[in-house]
Amino acid sequence: MPLEPKRADFPRIRSALAFxxxxxxITGVFLLLLCAEMLLKYTPIAVELQLGGRQGFLAFVPAGTVTAMNLSTGILIVHGWFYVVYLFSCFQLWTRMRWPLARFVVLALGGVIPFLSFVLERRTRREIDTYLARREAESVTPTVEASH
Structure with a gap:
């Protein structure tokens, strides 16, 4: 029988779910930006996104010719660091829900497979909300009056 979360942990589960x-x-959005950036840079288009250069506030320039802030690199860095935060949020949820290790691995993949984080977020949110509602309903015991 798998371990189940304790009733006292439900508020922590809700806050971990919100996080x-x-x-x-955020991780899903930055992953999509990262994929778009890779397509722009490593296909025949071969451009990078530059912020604040001679071409204007925001401009696509040929790859390797960025003279101002390289926004393409910024997207890579932000996604990488936020993926670490995403893994921490997955770990929090995984430990509080007492799920098997395979579930953590699937959640972690959400940050590296495009669109998967959106699908997993929706499915996980529904599953946890349903689970918590069911457990809370079970804990409310109906009162039965004694018949005379």
């Missing part, structure tokens, strides 16, 4: 939701969305 996970935010992290999953």
């Amino acid at each position: 996970y939701k935010v992290c999953a969305i």
Whole structure:
């Protein structure tokens, strides 16, 4: 029989779920930006995004010719660091829900497979909300009056 979360942990589970939701969305958005950046840089288009150069506030320039802030590199760095935060949020949720290790691995993959973080966030949120509602309903015992 798998371990189940304790009733006293439900508030912590809800806060971990809220943190996970935010992290999953931010990580998913930056992963999509990263994929777009890779397509722009490593296909025949071969451009990078530059911020604040001679071409204007925001401009695509040929790869390797960035003279101002390289926004393409910024996207890589932000996604990388936020993926670490996302992994922490997955770990929090995984430990509080007492799930098997395979579930943590699947959640972690959400940060490296495009669109998966959005799918997993929605599915995980529904599953946990349903689980908590069911457990809370079970803990409320109906009172039965004694018949005379």
